[in-house]
């Protein structure tokens with residue numbers, strides 16, 4: 110199975126590189142990134158000139174108290190939100206300079222994102238939710254269903270394929286969201302509290318899965334987590350202090 114996934118991964122990478130025009134050794138770099146929010150009365154600055162680099166295949170945990178900007182930073186890394194100022198480079202390509210079409214293609218091909226509050230489509234089944242990125246990429250239904258079924262099996266959801274989202278438990282929804290992020294074998298997995306709703310057994314299963322994806326496929330991992338066991342499994346740990354990223358240890 111690992112061989113099959115590796116093969117798919119390489120194929121997917123080659124295709125991605127041709128379509129988006131990037132080199133295979135993804136290397137993310139953030140330069141002087143600023144992000145704040147306007148509330149009704151005040152403006153709060155969350156990221157104040159952040160600089161950051163991660164090499165292809167590295168694993169990183171972002172930890173720290175509620176409200177310090179972990180999700181804000183992860184959303185920008187995932188190109189889901191734009192900074193007020195600063196750049197995000199993937200292998201020297203300034204991705205926020207892409208037009209919207211190219212940015213969407215880039216995101217679909219290269220990034221797997223697990224949202225803190227999963228954002229699954231409630232009117233669809235687990236299987237259909239996970240098929241969605243494949244269909245967006247233009248895959249045929251059969252192929253998309255097969256890929257979705259395989260990855261749902263890896264997160265222990267093989268017996269819930271046809272459940273609609275509201276009929277799944279919180280932890281099951283979270284595992285479906287992880288499967289959706291992984292179905293296209295992204296180069297980078299950005300996960301916001303992927304084990305936040307899971308019990309110990311399921312958390313450990315998810316930890317094993319994402320570590321094996323890193324080891325087998327060289328998938329780069331950036332994981333926001335309060336789970337210290339998961340943070341300890343990553344090669345780097347950072348937090349955000351007064352709008353700056355701080356490397357721990």
Ligand SMILES: Nc1ncnc2c1ncn2[C@@H]1O[C@H](COP(=O)(O)OP(=O)(O)OP(=O)(O)O)[C@@H](O)[C@H]1O
Pocket residue numbers: 146147148155173174175176177178179180181182225
């Ligand atoms: N769209 C927004 N408008 C206004 N304020 C926002 C917005 N998004 C985030 N914030 C504020 O920015 C700060 C950082 O939010 P963020 O979601 O990044 O925190 P976090 O570190 O992920 O916290 P948690 O651990 O609770 O998920 C918070 O104080 C939040 O209230």
Ligand SMILES: [Mg+2]
Pocket residue numbers: 179180181225301
């Ligand atoms: Mg958050």
